[in-house]
Amino acid sequence: MKKFNQKGNLTSTLALIISIIALIISIIAYNRTGGMNTFEKKLVEIQKKSQSIAKETSKKLEEIGKKLKKISKSTK
Structure with missing residues (x-):
């Protein structure tokens, strides 16, 4: 031993x-x-903001598309 x-x-x-x-x-x-709780809360908050921004961007793109169609029709 x-x-x-x-x-x-x-x-x-x-x-x-x-x-x-x-x-x-x-x-x-x-x-x-805060550990993971704070991280998860911030992650959810950022995801909500990014979804909101994506919706706003989509709406603005549709508006721009409609305006461009109007402009193209009026120039013909």
């Missing part, structure tokens, strides 16, 4: 504990800043 080095064992255990504490702190900080 191998004998474990007590100093190495303590160091690795301490490193594990510190990393777990750091992970917990990072999770808490992530949740405080």
Whole structure:
């Protein structure tokens, strides 16, 4: 059987504990800043705005098309 080095064992255990504490702190900080909820809300908001802009663009293009037809008819 191998004998474990007590100093190495303590160091690795301490490193594990510190990393777990750091992970917990990072999770808490992530949740405080909003986490995925804020991201998803912003994504939905941007999607709604882009749909609205697409509808407005479509309407404007139709208006421009109608005006161009009028102009082309009047010039003939």
